[in-house]
């Protein structure tokens with residue numbers, strides 16, 4: 001790995017007891033570590049001024065383009081503390097590559113992949129004491145990029161900032177993994193053909209919030225989006241990819257059609273399922289097919305997946321016209337066994353045979 005040079009400005013350390021108290025029950029996205037990474041880009045000078053500095057507010061001109069035209073992209077990955085004391089992340093180079101694909105779509109600059117990975121290393125190393133060790137706990141890392149030039153004209157970024165912040169996270173499901181109910185959004189979409197659906201950008205999330213409210217009003221925790229052209233072809237949830245499981249062990253998942261995000265969890269689960277001898281069909285999957293399959297017993301499980309929740313079993317799909325319900329058969333067996341295998345690889349309980357882990361802090365001697 002090319003070593004880029006980062007300047008380090010250490011934060012005043014928090015007393016250990018105070019930190020331990022925060023780490024006991026960190027929740028998700030509420031607390032942040034003591035440092036952050038910032039790297040500046042300008043069209044003339046490229047990437048420069050890489051820093052690890054105390055976590056805190058960033059100065060921003062009210063005319064910053066991100067505030068007006070939404071030029072923002074992000075990533076999400078986790079650092080895990082393992083039983084042997086080592087700290088690892090999962091496939092960070094895949095996040096780097098995806099950030100650059102999002103950057104291209106939003107006319108932001110690409111960042112060298114090894115600089116992205118080094119930025120993650122610098123932050124996790126500085127805040128290593130903040131990586132929790134409890135069951136299902138991790139340090140959630142949020143790299144992001146914004147266009148921050150002061151200019152109200154609309155154009156490709158001339159100045160940008162890449163940052164990484166970190167947030168200790170507890171189990172996504174307090175009280176065990178429970179099947180969720182999801183709401184079929186029939187009037188509102190998060191993405192359309194040729195839009196930004198395949199980019200991990202804040203704007204897609206903004207578009208998903210009103211449908212998310214509609215889901216909540218109908219007693220559902222998540223939203224399922226379908227292709228706007230057919231209103232039947234499944235895209236994904238607001239922030240998770242989707243799988244169906246057939247009784248013969250085949251997994252079905254929507255193919256990357258330009259509307260959906262190329263999830264690293266999705267990709268990893270496809271690999272793990274194939275390793276076990278399951279066939280995986282990446283193709284157009286429809287709500288009608290799901291409904292008919294549950295009715296005739298040929299579709300027996302459904303789950304959503306993403307870094308934050310790993311795998312979320314789906315118990316029910318609700319819409320204004322019908323409900324698809326797995327009843328007490330959810331969570332499904334394959335759903336839970338794939339979940340156990342993937343988290344086992346991440347936490348060291350299982351062998352990392354695909355070399356997915358990136359060791360940041362070595363095991364204690």
Ligand SMILES: *Cc1c(COP(=O)(O)O)cnc(C)c1O
Pocket residue numbers: 076200236237238239240241261262263264265266305306307308
């Ligand atoms: C981040 C994200 C996912 C999941 O991707 P992972 O790499 O598995 O975390 C799925 N869908 C959307 C819209 C996302 O933003």
